[in-house]
Each structure stands twice: as structure tokens, then as C-alpha cells.
Amino acid sequence: MKLGVLFSGGKDSAFACHRAMAKEEVACLITILPSNPESYLFHTPNISLTALQAEAAGLPLVSIGSEGVEEAEVADLSRAISRGVEEHGIEGVVTGAIHSVYQTTRVQRVCHDLDLWCFNPLWQRDQAEHLLEVVSSGFSFIISGIAADPLGREWLGRLMDGQAVEELLALAEKARINPSGEGGEYETFVLDAPFFRKRIEVLRASREYHEHHGIYRIDDARLVAK
Amino acid sequence: MILIVDLSYRPGSLSADEFVAPVEHIVQQDGYPTRIRHYAGLSQQDIASADGAILCGTAMKDFGYLEEMGRFAWLLSFPCPALGICAGMQVMVRVYGGGIHQKTGIGMAEQQVVAPDSLLAGRDRFPAYELHSLVVVPPPSFRVLAVSPSGIQAIRHRERPVYGVMFHPEVRNEWLIRRFLSLSARGGVQGWPHRE
Numbered sequence: 001m002k003l004g005v006l007f008s009g010g011k012d013s014a015f016a017c018h019r020a021m022a023k024e025e026v027a028c029l030i031t032i033l034p035s036n037p038e039s040y041l042f043h044t045p046n047i048s049l050t051a052l053q054a055e056a057a058g059l060p061l062v063s064i065g066s067e068g069v070e071e072a073e074v075a076d077l078s079r080a081i082s083r084g085v086e087e088h089g090i091e092g093v094v095t096g097a098i099h100s101v102y103q104t105t106r107v108q109r110v111c112h113d114l115d116l117w118c119f120n121p122l123w124q125r126d127q128a129e130h131l132l133e134v135v136s137s138g139f140s141f142i143i144s145g146i147a148a149d150p151l152g153r154e155w156l157g158r159l160m161d162g163q164a165v166e167e168l169l170a171l172a173e174k175a176r177i178n179p180s181g182e183g184g185e186y187e188t189f190v191l192d193a194p195f196f197r198k199r200i201e202v203l204r205a206s207r208e209y210h211e212h213h214g215i216y217r218i219d220d221a222r223l224v225a226k
Numbered sequence: 227m228i229l230i231v232d233l234s235y236r237p238g239s240l241s242a243d244e245f246v247a248p249v250e251h252i253v254q255q256d257g258y259p260t261r262i263r264h265y266a267g268l269s270q271q272d273i274a275s276a277d278g279a280i281l282c283g284t285a286m287k288d289f290g291y292l293e294e295m296g297r298f299a300w301l302l303s304f305p306c307p308a309l310g311i312c313a314g315m316q317v318m319v320r321v322y323g324g325g326i327h328q329k330t331g332i333g334m335a336e337q338q339v340v341a342p343d344s345l346l347a348g349r350d351r352f353p354a355y356e357l358h359s360l361v362v363v364p365p366p367s368f369r370v371l372a373v374s375p376s377g378i379q380a381i382r383h384r385e386r387p388v389y390g391v392m393f394h395p396e397v398r399n400e401w402l403i404r405r406f407l408s409l410s411a412r413g414g415v416q417g418w419p420h421r422e
Contacts, residue, residue: 019240019243020240023238023239023240024240092287094240101333101334101355101397101398105332105333105334108286108332108333108357109332109333111286112286112330112332112359115287116287117285117286117287117288118285118286118287119240119241119243119244119285120243120244121240121243121244122243123243123244123248124244124247124248124251124396124397125247125248126251
């Protein structure tokens with residue numbers, strides 16, 4: 001079955017893509033580029049770099065812009081998925097949703113309206129176990145955004161190796177935040193994945209931080225051999 | 227052992243991660259041994275050694291199980307408690323002579339309990355996650371336990387420990403699966419047979 005993966009560039013959509021590739025054919029990645037940084041539905045930091053990630057993976061990318069207005073985002077999502085159907089013949093969509101009923105309900109409705117399959121291979125996973133599995137499966141990712149009290153600016157741009165994940169899980173348990181960041185507590189950017197043919201090297205980046213909210217903006221990056 | 231039956235389009239499909247693994251996780255968390263089987267690969271030994279069975283849901287576009295109803299005849303003589311979730315509920319109803327028709331429900335919806343039952347643990351109403359494009363018309367041998375705006379959402383056989391829910395209890399209503407497991411451990415309800 002040919003599938004399109006809703007791809008934000010973060011660890012969850014990348015891991016969902018990895019799972020989908022093991023069982024079906026991933027024909028393209030699909031990205032929404034919201035102009036509103038507070039998008040309800042779509043991940044935002046460094047979203048334009050999904051093009052570089054798609055190139056690293058050797059997969060075509062379907063991307064469309066969205067104003068990021070709550071219910072209009074669903075129409076934008078429908079347009080993007082429809083383009084995946086027209087340009088790559090996809091029969092279904094894969095998401096990296098774990099516990100977000102808000103997100104998955106909207107994607108399921110769009111797929112139902114378009115008569116497409118919808119798969120959520122990470123659905124209801126234990127979030128701490130999930131985070132550990134992503135790292136142990138060979139993914140390399142950094143923290144690209146934070147929006148939660150226990151996460152200070154020192155986390156921005158941090159490579160999430162085993163030590164960093166252990167520290168994050170301890171903080172998450174103490175502060176009772178979602179350990180996988182699905183509630184927007186933090187965002188990630190994948191530099192390397194088992195299905196990448198090349199890895200991404202960050203050449204230049206800047207940090208913005210104010211009262212527990214911050215972004216690690218990648219200003220320049222390139223692909224290098226693995 | 228709780229037999230967890232995968233109704234998706236093929237064994238080990240991408241849907242199994244979404245509809246089977248979460249149920250398995252809840253059952254194992256409660257300390258019950260599990261056996262996962264695709265409906266097309268069930269053996270007599272799988273069925274004979276089960277103390278309860280849960281038939282899981284599928285993706286919204288997946289209806290292959292309805293073309294192979296002969297594979298589910300074992301449910302009619304299964305002596306232990308059985309719970310059908312979404313597609314599993316459709317199978318239960320079809321096996322016992324009921325029907326299904328098109329009606330879509332996607333997302334959280336309020337469930338209204340219309341007949342108290344130990345499975346529903348004294349609740350009058352509760353929100354639940356629905357993901358279906360079909361609903362059931364149960365045969366007279368079933369009692370309706372709960373409804374939502376999109377149709378019948380929970381049923382129980384009048385004489386056998388057989389339940390069906392159209393919503394997905396593995397999402398935000400794990401208590402219902404745990405309740406079913408405790409009924410299985412007790413032999414269903416009073417007077418129901420239980421494997422020694």
C-alpha cells in the first residue's frame with residue numbers, strides 16, 4: 001500500500017515513518033508550513049527544513065502553506081493530502097500521533113472524507129518507553145523548541161542521547177509534564193534516522209528564549225555522508 | 227490466558243500497532259498472560275486454552291473481516307467471556323444473527339448508559355473515543371447497554387458472557403477493559419460457566 005507520512009521533522013513523525021516503511025511503501029512525506037507559530041495542529045520550529053530531511057531520506061516532499069487558523073488548518077491538511085494522492089498515488093496517511101485525540105480525530109476525518117486509509121502506529125504507546133525506543137533505534141535528534149516550566153534554555157539545541165533522555169524523563173516525572181512532548185512541552189528536530197541516506201549537520205543556529213519558552217532556529221544546515 | 231484477536235487486513239499490519247498493541251498493553255499491565263492471533267490464523271488450541279477473548283478494532287477503511295465470517299463461528303460455543311471492540315463488536319453481532327449499517331462516528335462522544343451492567347461499573351454517562359463507519363443492529367439475544375448520538379455503543383448477550391462496544395475503550399476508558407478482565411477472572415457473572 002502506498003502511503004504518505006504527515007511529517008513535521010520531529011522524532012514522532014520520523015519514527016512513525018520508520019514503522020510504516022517496515023510494513024508498507026512510503027511514497028512521500030507531507031508537510032504543512034504554518035505561518036502562525038502558535039499553530040493548533042502542526043509542529044512549527046524549523047518546519048521549512050523538512051525539505052532537507054526529505055532529501056536526506058530520498059523521499060519526495062509535498063508541502064503546502066497554511067495560515068495556521070484553527071479550523072482552516074483542517075482544510076489545509078485535506079489539500080496537502082489530496083496533493084499526495086494526485087502526485088504520488090497514496091492510498092493512505094500515516095501520523096505520529098501518540099495520545100492526541102484532538103490531532104488524530106481531525107486527520108481521521110480528513111482521511112474518511114477522502115476515502116483514504118489512516119494509520120497511527122504510535123497510538124497509545126507509553127511515552128517514556130517510546131522516547132527511549134526512538135533513541136535506541138538509531139535516531140539522532142535535538143530539542144528545537146521548549147514551552148514548559150522545567151525546561152530551561154540549556155535544553156535548546158541539545159542532542160538527545162541516552163543521558164539527555166534520562167534527564168528529561170526525570171524532569172518530566174517531577175514536573176508532571178508529558179515525557180514525549182506531545183502536548184507541546186518541547187519540539188524536536190531529527191538530524192539522522194535509520195532511513196536517512198545522509199545525515200544533517202547544523203552549520204549555524206540561533207537561540208531565542210523568554211520565560212520558559214524558546215526556539216532553537218537552524219539558520220544553515222547541510223547533508224553529509226553517514 | 228487472554229486471547230487478543232487482530233481483525234486487521236493482514237497479520238502484523240500497521241493497524242496492529244494502533245488497535246491491538248494498546249489493548250495488549252492494558253491486559254499485560256493488569257498481570258494477565260496474553261496471546262495475540264490474527265483472526266485468519268486462530269487454532270483450536272488457541273481458543274481452547276483461552277480464559278477470555280478480546281476482538282480488536284481495525285482502521286476505518288478495513289472491512290475484510292466481514293467477508294470471512296465463517297472464521298468466527300467459534301464464538302458461538304466459546305465458554306469464556308468475550309469482548310468485541312468496534313470491528314469486534316460487528317463480528318459478535320453478525321455471528322449471533324444481527325446486522326450492521328453505515329453510520330460514522332469519529333472523535334470523543336458522550337455515552338449514555340441505558341441499562342446498568344457490571345461491565346460499566348455504575349456509570350450513567352461517560353465520554354468515549356469513537357472511530358467507526360458502521361454501527362450494529364443487535365439480535366434479540368442481546369441487550370443494549372449504552373448509546374451515543376451515532377448509535378448503539380455497548381451491548382451484552384442476555385445469557386452468555388459476550389460483550390460488544392463500538393467505541394474504543396483502549397483510548398481514555400481503559401477501566402472498561404480492566405473491568406472486563408476482572409469479570410473474566412471471576413468467571414463472567416454469576417452462573418456463567420468458566421474454564422477450570
